[in-house]
Amino acid sequence: MKKLSFKLGIIFFITLFCIETFMMLFLHASLTNSRVEEELTSLQARGNSHRTILERNFDKETLAHVVLMESKENTDVVITDKTGKILAASHPHPEIQAYIKNSEDNVPYNGKVLQGNWQEENYISTISPIQKQQTTIGYVFMFQNTDSIHALMERLNRHFLIVGIISGVVTIAVIIVLSRKLAFPLVQMKEATLKMSKGDFTVALSTNGKDxxxxxxxxxxxxxxxxxxxxxxxxxxxxxxxxxxxxxxxxxxxxxxxxxxxxxxxxxxxxxxxxxxxxxxxxxxxxxxxxxxxxxxENSFVIDKESLHLDKFLANIETKLSPAFQEKQIHFFVQCEEGLTLMADSARLEQIILNLLNNALTYCSSGDSTSIIVKRHSRFLQISIKDTGKGIPKKDLPYIFERFYRVEKSRTRALGGSGLGLAIVKELVHAHGGEVTVFSEENKGTTFELLFKE
Incomplete structure (x- = not known):
């Protein structure tokens, strides 16, 4: 009872059963009413046809002719005068007398249904007035036994029952297939999440499909x-x-x-x-x-942004680091237009640039060069830190911003830091709403590009 496939199957079955039952009952009622309406219309039409003949010749010979016509059909005709006295009848039955006595006056010329309750009565009947010079001189009563209608309804019910059973079986089969098809991937996902909760992340789920x-x-x-x-x-x-x-x-x-x-x-x-x-x-x-x-x-790192004049800001950095670059005989210069400003945290932006420059200082040799170039691009400001040092192998480029990742696997102390510098650079740039990318080629140098929205 706890299985999802069983629950889904029950829900689908109840839903489809209600829909199919409603549709079949509606269709059954429509077919039944339509069929009874056809019988009554046909019976009324026969009565009106006989009435037309009798209006031309209302005599014994015509009466006998009409009765003879109906004696070979599954319907009965009774002709009375205007007082209700029977003048002729194909099969006079005591029950028919009761219908005639209960007939109403002022019957419309096109006739009307006298009895249409086929479920409880033995006969359905219609009445058609016979008129001469707009005066009613008699009535034509048409009767049809309801046994034929009941037999028709029994056949219709039997057909509906067969169709209902077949539909139910097909519905159950379809529901079983669909519920299992829907539940199977969910069961797989449940098992996968249980494995993950135990620390086993080697799960493989089917990812085909677009649902x-x-x-x-x-x-x-x-x-x-x-x-x-x-x-x-x-x-x-x-x-x-x-x-x-x-x-x-x-x-x-x-x-x-x-x-x-x-x-x-x-x-x-x-x-x-x-x-x-x-x-x-x-x-x-x-x-x-x-x-x-x-x-x-923990997102508890605070960035206090202010408007920085980049030319002055970078000039201070150049002053701080120039002696270190001169000591290693590395050419170092800054290129920045006057008037360029950026909303940033001055201490954190300086930390970003110093980390990148320290990398350049570490991996450049005598005669190499390192530069800081600032450019404006529509709504963005780009700071490029470029060197002509050792470069970074292509296979290492995707991982250099990961924590403790170092290109020098030997972890030699001569080549510097802890492997956290570039990870901090990436986090600080993102904290400013910017992006950092790197381009490098071995023995030709490395370029870090910082892109900030103005």
Whole structure:
């Protein structure tokens, strides 16, 4: 009783049964009334035909002729004078006398139905007045036994019963097929969600079709794939955090032990203290980056936008970083038109650009160049940070904005950071309502394009 297919089948069956029953009853009543109406119309027409003959010759010979005509039919005729006295009858029955006595005066010339209740009476009957010079001189009564109508109705009922049984069987078969067809993908989806609730995201649902069930199946499949990807990302994320935290802590612990247990020269002491401070700063930056990403994930990261004059803003950045680029003999320049403004958080925009410039500084060699170029495009403002350094392999480009992803798989400390810089750049750009894209070719350089709405 709890199965969805059974419930769907019951609902479909009750709905279709009600519709079919209503339609069959309506059709049965229409056919019955139509058939009885035809019989009454035919009976009235015969009576009017006899009336026309009798109006021409209302004598015994004509009366006998009319009676003789009806004696061979399944109808009866009774002819009376205007007082109700029977002048001629094809099959006089006592019941017919009762109908004649109950007839009304002032019958219209076209006649009328005297008795049409075929279900309860033995006869249906009509009456037609015989007139001469607009004076009624008699009546023609036509009678038809209702046994023939009952027999016709029994045959009609039998046919309807057969049709009803066949329709019911076909309906049940169709409902079983349809309910199973509808329920089967839902059962698959239920089993898939149960697997997902247990941590098994290796589900495979049929995504063919263009109906709502297919859309739901697609959504569950997409959710499963996303959860699987998130779980893998989480594993990689935790592994990366453990690695990034363990490395500086190992250095700090190791050199602290050396300082504590050994008698060192002042030179060695200062050297080891410098390493400890460097690793402490690295650890502090990593924790700060993780904290920033956590706030971004919780949507608690506040962006305070203000109108920035980009020429002055970028000139300050150029002043800060020029010595570092000069030290590595890398050409660094900024190209920005005067008067360009952007609604942005100055501290966060500076963080975005500094992260990208630090990457350029890391992966460029002596003689390379790095530039910041700002352009206006209709309703958008584009900031491009371009370098001619090592470039990024094509296979790595789709993943460089993921957390802890680094092109250098060896994680060499000489090549820098924790792998969170570009992830933070992406989140900060999106927080400003912008988009970031990257174009790169190995040994030719990399270009990051930031696109902001003005």
């Amino acid at each position: 709502e069930l297919s859309d739901l199946s697609n959504a569950i499949q997409l959710l499963s794939d996303d959860l699987h990807h998130l779980r893998e990302e989480r594993k990689e994320f935790l592994s990366s955090i453990a690695h990034e935290l363990r490395t500086p802590l190992t250095f700090i612990k190791g050199y602290t032990d050396i300082l504590y247990k050994r008698d060192l020269t002042e030179r060695d002491r200062q050297k080891y203290l410098g390493i400890i401070i460097e690793e402490t700063n690295r650890l502090s930056r990593l924790i700060k980056d993780l904290f920033d990403l956590a706030k971004m994930d």
